[in-house]
Structures are given as structure tokens and as C-alpha cells.
Amino acid sequence: MASDQEQNGKRLIQLLEKPGNGNCADCGAADPEWVSYTLGVFVCHSCSGLHRNIAQISKVKSILLDPWSSSQVEFVDSVGNDAANAKYEQIVPAFFYRPTYKDCLLLREQWIRAKYERKEFMYVERQEPYSAGYREGFLWKRGRDNGQFLSRKFILTEREGVLKYFNKHDAREPKAIMKISTLNASFQPEKLCNPHGMQITYLKDNSTRNIFIYHEDGKEMVDWFNAIRAARFHYLQVAFPGASHSELLPKLTRSYIKEGFMEKTGPKHTEGFKKRWFTMDDRRLMYFKDPLDAYARGEVFIGSKENSYTVLPGLPGNTQGYRWQFGITIVTPDRKFLFACETEKDQKDWISAFQTVIDRPMLPQEYAVEAYFKHKP
Numbered sequence: 535m536a537s538d539q540e541q542n543g544k545r546l547i548q549l550l551e552k553p554g555n556g557n558c559a560d561c562g563a564a565d566p567e568w569v570s571y572t573l574g575v576f577v578c579h580s581c582s583g584l585h586r587n588i589a590q591i592s593k594v595k596s597i598l599l600d601p602w603s604s605s606q607v608e609f610v611d612s613v614g615n616d617a618a619n620a621k622y623e624q625i626v627p628a629f630f631y632r633p634t635y636k637d638c639l640l641l642r643e644q645w646i647r648a649k650y651e652r653k654e655f656m657y658v659e660r661q662e663p664y665s666a667g668y669r670e671g672f673l674w675k676r677g678r679d680n681g682q683f684l685s686r687k688f689i690l691t692e693r694e695g696v697l698k699y700f701n702k703h704d705a706r707e708p709k710a711i712m713k714i715s716t717l718n719a720s721f722q723p724e725k726l727c728n729p730h731g732m733q734i735t736y737l738k739d740n741s742t743r744n745i746f747i748y749h750e751d752g753k754e755m756v757d758w759f760n761a762i763r764a765a766r767f768h769y770l771q772v773a774f775p776g777a778s779h780s781e782l783l784p785k786l787t788r789s790y791i792k793e794g795f796m797e798k799t800g801p802k803h804t805e806g807f808k809k810r811w812f813t814m815d816d817r818r819l820m821y822f823k824d825p826l827d828a829y830a831r832g833e834v835f836i837g838s839k840e841n842s843y844t845v846l847p848g849l850p851g852n853t854q855g856y857r858w859q860f861g862i863t864i865v866t867p868d869r870k871f872l873f874a875c876e877t878e879k880d881q882k883d884w885i886s887a888f889q890t891v892i893d894r895p896m897l898p899q900e901y902a903v904e905a906y907f908k909h910k911p
Contacts, residue, residue, distance in 0.1 A: 542602040546610065550576065550597075554616035560584075560646050563635035570594050571606045573650060574613025578635065584643045588651045622649045625658055627665060628779050629767035629786055630760055638721045640729055644756040664760035667692040667768070671754065675699065676726075676746040678828040683748070690758075692765045697734070699745075710745070712736035714769045718815075719762045719787050721755075722746070725825055730755045734762075735815070740906055742820055744828050763787055790815050792887040793825075797858050797874040806855035807874055814887050817900060819864075834864070834871055835907040836888060838896045842867045845888040847881065849874070864888060868908065 546569065550556055558566045559575035568582035569575070570592040577585060577594065585592040595602065626632065633641040648654040654661055663669070669690045674683040686709075687700045697717060698708035716737035723729045730748040732755060737743070749755050763786040770782045791814040797807035798821060810821040810831065817837065820830035837843040842865070849861035849872055858874040860881035875881040896904070 538604060539601055542604060542607045543597070545607050546597050546602060549607075549611055549614070552614055554619070555614055557615070558635065559615040559618060560649070561633060561635040561637070561642055567597050568594050569597060569610055571602075571610060573618060574610050575615050575618045576610075580635065581642065581646065584639075584646045587643065588647060591650050621656070622653070623655050625661075626655045627661060627760075627764070628783065629763045630661075630664070631763060631787070638723050638729075640721060640723065640752050641756060641759075644752055647753070648756075663757040664764055667765070669758065669761045671749075671758075672703075673699075673747045673749050673754075673758070676826065681826070686747075688747075688758075690761055690765060692768055695769065697736075697762065697765075710743075712743075714762075714765045715773070717762060717766065719759055720789050721759070725793075732759065740903075742815070742818065742830050742833065744826075746826060759787070788816065791890065792884060794880065794884075795876070796821075796862075796880075796884065797856055799853075799855060799872050801869060803850075803853060803870075803872060804855075807857065807872075812873075812884075814891070817891055817896075817903065819888075833907070835866075835904050836864065836891045837866070837900075837904055838894060839892050841896060841904075843892050845885055845892060847885060862888070 550566075555566075555576045557564055558578035558581050560577055560581045563578040563580070566576040566578045568577050568579060570577060570585050572591065572593045582594045585594045631641065633645050652660060671688060672685050673688050675686040676683050687703055688697065689699075689708075690697045692714070695714045697712045697714065699710055701709040712734070713736065718735045720733050722731050722733045725731065725733065726746055726748065728748045730750070730752055732747050734745045734747065735742055749758075766786045767782060770777070770785055774782065793811070793813045795809055796812050797809050799805050799807045810823065811825045811827075813820045813822070817835055819834040819836055821832055822830055844865045846863045846865065847861070849856070849863060850870070853861070853872060856874040858876045860875040860878050862873045862875065862881060862884055864871040864873070873884070875884060
């Protein structure tokens with residue numbers, strides 16, 4: 535006859551079959567193997583570690599490895615992921631970024647703290663840090679020339695439609711003004727070697743500019759991120775009054791399609807190839823001497839196949855001057871761009887990224903961007 539322990543273990547496994555329990559309650563990863571027996575939710579291994587950071591609220595155990603009492607199983611059965619999320623996520627703002635298992639640790643940790651510790655989505659007044667339409671504070675910003683991080687005052691104002699920062703704490707004029715209409719923010723912990731590192735990009739004279747920032751407090755960084763998303767959301771609602779939430783939300787912030795090193799040559803294809811850091815941001819392929827450069831050395835517009843853009847493996851037969859052996863040729867209506875990758879995997883990944891963009895039909899506003907690139911001096 536099966537022991538109570540075995541029966542409880544089997545019952546937990548059966549509870550995974552209930553709707554909502556088959557994915558992590560916090561990041562959506564499939565087949566969770568851990569349970570918070572104080573919150574009554576099934577979570578993945580990674581999120582279980584983050585629940586341990588709020589041990590006064592959430593206590594976790596393994597479904598398979600830990601002993602379970604009948605009362606604990608009863609409680610988990612009485613709650614479950616769907617009921618818990620109906621409670622803890624009842625008023626998540628439309629613009630608020632809901633992280634998945636693919637996102638960085640900081641976003642996932644702060645999401646879990648916001649849900650269960652701060653209960654931000656149960657009490658709307660607790661959302662003020664990112665919902666007010668105005669935010670100011672000090673962030674560490676990387677210097678463009680010397681790479682040092684210095685404290686700078688930042689102000690985000692929806693009324694003016696800008697994010698700006700000031701070089702001196704008492705300065706009256708901002709050092710830079712970034713329009714919300716072209717603003718993007720993405721967490722870049724690996725690139726900045728900082729778990730709270732963020733990259734902000736914006737357009738100045740239709741060219742991309744980067745700034746790199748962080749704050750020691752993880753909540754502060756995620757609040758800034760969601761404040762930027764809120765500002766972008768409200769701007770886009772005005773700019774595209776007929777658009778649905780599902781159409782606008784992917785435009786609030788975006789991760790880069792791909793980044794990494796490749797070699798490139800100049801327009802005449804006679805110069806030697808030079809190693810550069812490349813960023814594929816929507817239809818803009820930008821290259822930098824260093825991943826943390828403020829300005830791109832150049833940008834290439836990647837259109838669609840209907841407009842005669844193609845990507846090919848390899849390089850033209852007469853090409854010289856490259857060290858890396860795995861070539862890529864991008865054909866545009868005006869010229870060919872030649873790149874070389876260090877490994878075959880890099881080559882395949884870049885070709886796949888380019889093909890994804892080329893296969894997507896161009897939007898009306900993208901024709902204006904293409905025209906700008908064609909007439910760029």
C-alpha cells in the first residue's frame with residue numbers, strides 16, 4: 535500500500551494537469567517542477583530561486599525531491615496558478631513588461647517582487663513610480679569618451695514628450711534631449727558586465743545614438759524601464775488613434791534581432807576587412823568599432839524581398855582581404871554589402887536574422903526611412 539508521502543507526490547503531479555499549472559506561474563516556462571506551498575503556485579527551477587529571495591512570503595519545495603504533507607498539497611490544490619494570478623496580477627497596466635523565461639534575471643526578479651512582495655498589481659496607487667507620466671532621478675551613465683560611469687540627473691516627461699539628462703546636478707540646460715517618439719530601452723547585462731545595465735537608443739538627425747546606464751537598485755532600473763514603456767504607449771496611442779493594444783504593445787520597447795562581431799569591407803570591396811560590432815535593430819543594421827560606442831560608424835537599411843533585397847551565403851569570387859571564412863552578401867537595390875563571420879554557426883544565425891527581416895513586407899513609414907538612407911551623404 536502506498537505511503538502518504540507517495541500519494542501526496544502523485545497528487546501533486548496530477549495537479550500539474552489542471553489548467554494553468556503546466557507552465558511556470560511567473561515566467562511561463564513549460565513543465566514547472568517546483569511549488570511555492572505558501573502561495574500555492576507551480577514555478578520553474580529558475581523562478582524558484584527568485585522566490586527564495588522573498589522567503590518571508592514564499593516557501594518553495596521540489597515536487598519530486600522534497601517530502602509533502604497532505605495539508606500542503608490540499609492548499610496547493612485549493613489555489614493553483616490561474617487563481618493566484620487572478621489575484622496577484624489583477625491590475626497589471628497594459629504597458630507593463632511581463633517577462634518570460636528568456637528575459638534577464640533582473641526583470642524576472644522584480645516581476646516576482648512586484649507581484650507578491652509589493653503587491654503592485656492589487657493596489658493601483660503602488661504603480662505611481664512608472665504610471666505618473668513624469669519621473670526624475672539619478673542614474674550612473676557611461677561617459678562617451680572615457681568609459682567612466684558618472685552620476686547624471688535624468689527626467690522623463692510625457693507632457694514634453696522627451697527623456698533628458700543633465701551633466702551637472704544644478705545645470706539648467708540638458709546635455710541631451712531624447713524624443714519619446716524614437717526612444718528604445720533594453721537591458722544589456724552581458725554587454726555592460728552589470729546585472730542592472732541598460733542601453734537606451736534614440737534617433738538624432740535620423741542617426742542612432744546609444745547611452746548606457748545603470749542603478750544599484752534593481753527596482754529603480756525596472757521602474758525606469760516601465761516608465762519609458764508607459765510614455766511610449768501613451769505617445770503611440772495619440773500617434774495611431776485607431777490601433778489596438780495588441781498592435782501597439784510590441785512597439786513600446788524592442789530587443790535587438792541580433793548582435794555580434796563580423797568583418798566588413800568598404801563600398802569598393804578593395805579595402806581590407808575590419809572587425810566591427812554589428813547590431814540588427816529592426817531594419818537598421820548598424821556597426822560600431824566597440825559594442826559600447828555612443829555612435830554607429832555606419833548604418834545599412836535592410837528592406838524586403840519585394841523591394842529587391844536578398845541575403846546570400848558566401849562572398850563574390852574575387853573578394854580579398856578577409857580573415858574569417860564564413861561570408862555573407864547582402865544585395866540591396868543600390869549595391870552589395872560584404873561581411874565575414876568567424877564560425878559557420880555565426881554565419882547561419884546572421885543569415886537567419888537577415889532573412890527574417892527581408893521576408894517581412896515593408897510598412898508605409900519604412901519607405902521614408904529607406905529613402906533617407908538612399909539620399910544620405
